[in-house]
Amino acid sequence: MKAATKMSTRTVDNPKIVSREEWLVARKKLMAREKQLTRERDAVAAERRQLPWVKVEKNYVFDSPSGKKTLADLFNGKSQLIVYHLMFGPGVAGSLPQLLLQHRPYGRNTRAPRAARRLLCDRFPRAHFQDRGLQEAHGMEIQLGLVPRN
Amino acid sequence: MGWKFNWVSSHGTDFNYDYHVSFTPEQLAKGKVEFNFELTEFPSEEAPGISVFYKDEDGNIFHTYSAYARGTENTMNTYNYLDYVPKGRDEDALAFTMSWLRHHDRYDTGKLADANLPYWPADAARQKTTEPRP
Numbered sequence: 001m002k003a004a005t006k007m008s009t010r011t012v013d014n015p016k017i018v019s020r021e022e023w024l025v026a027r028k029k030l031m032a033r034e035k036q037l038t039r040e041r042d043a044v045a046a047e048r049r050q051l052p053w054v055k056v057e058k059n060y061v062f063d064s065p066s067g068k069k070t071l072a073d074l075f076n077g078k079s080q081l082i083v084y085h086l087m088f089g090p091g092v093a094g095s096l097p098q099l100l101l102q103h104r105p106y107g108r109n110t111r112a113p114r115a116a117r118r119l120l121c122d123r124f125p126r127a128h129f130q131d132r133g134l135q136e137a138h139g140m141e142i143q144l145g146l147v148p149r150n
Numbered sequence: 151m152g153w154k155f156n157w158v159s160s161h162g163t164d165f166n167y168d169y170h171v172s173f174t175p176e177q178l179a180k181g182k183v184e185f186n187f188e189l190t191e192f193p194s195e196e197a198p199g200i201s202v203f204y205k206d207e208d209g210n211i212f213h214t215y216s217a218y219a220r221g222t223e224n225t226m227n228t229y230n231y232l233d234y235v236p237k238g239r240d241e242d243a244l245a246f247t248m249s250w251l252r253h254h255d256r257y258d259t260g261k262l263a264d265a266n267l268p269y270w271p272a273d274a275a276r277q278k279t280t281e282p283r284p
Binding site: 054 | 158168195196205
């Protein structure tokens with residue numbers, strides 16, 4: 001690996017070992033910035049909620065397992081809709097199984113929020129779904145810490 | 151095994167194009183497409199993104215928000231975990247970010263994303279090694 005030929009800047013290659021007391025000082029210093037970030041994230045989210053809206057004038061019709069659906073149908077009785085686009089087009093081979101992995105929290109761990117519906121939307125033709133053996137998409141999960149570099 | 155998700159196809163509609171997550175071959179042939187709110191080169195007909203809509207009591211629908219590229223990173227909880235550990239995301243040596251992603255039962259092979267099933271074109275993967283993250 002090329003990284004070995006140059007001086008590493010990674011902490012794990014040259015860690016600084018200190019006393020618990022010294023660690024605590026450094027940790028608290030970082031926490032001040034973490035808190036700053038949390039407050040900033042809240043402020044950005046508030047600003048996001050204040051964005052103006054654009055009226056949707058087109059009548060989009062989607063293909064779903066239960067037939068044709070309009071954009072209004074996709075809300076499924078809720079007032080807010082979050083659409084994930086997964087780069088899964090007609091000409092893309094096998095992207096769905098890999099990309100869906102990052103949405104595991106969506107698929108398994110979380111329930112629909114009170115007033116928003118979430119779904120995935122891509123250009124891949126639904127009729128071709130089984131042609132690609134995509135039932136496999138139902139068997140995936142993320143494992144952590146697996147970036148293959150020691 | 152066996153989790154389910156809600157998925158619909160926008161095939162044959164303008165939807166993905168209107169919200170800048172799909173590009174026609176003609177658009178790509180011009181060299182730059184509108185992605186992440188700027189004109190940029192893009193290696194694929196399909197792009198990652200999130201689109202948010204609101205429906206009022208009269209049934210009017212409004213587009214309220216879109217995010218692309220790293221703007222969708224909050225939904226990738228793996229990165230939130232990796233940001234806690236000393237090695238972090240550790241992706242600098244990879245051909246492209248998230249090339250470590252694979253089927254849950256294929257992590258032990260030690261391989262990166264299957265070269266025959268890339269979610270970026272192979273040439274785009276090489277190209278991305280010299281470019282900053284989008």
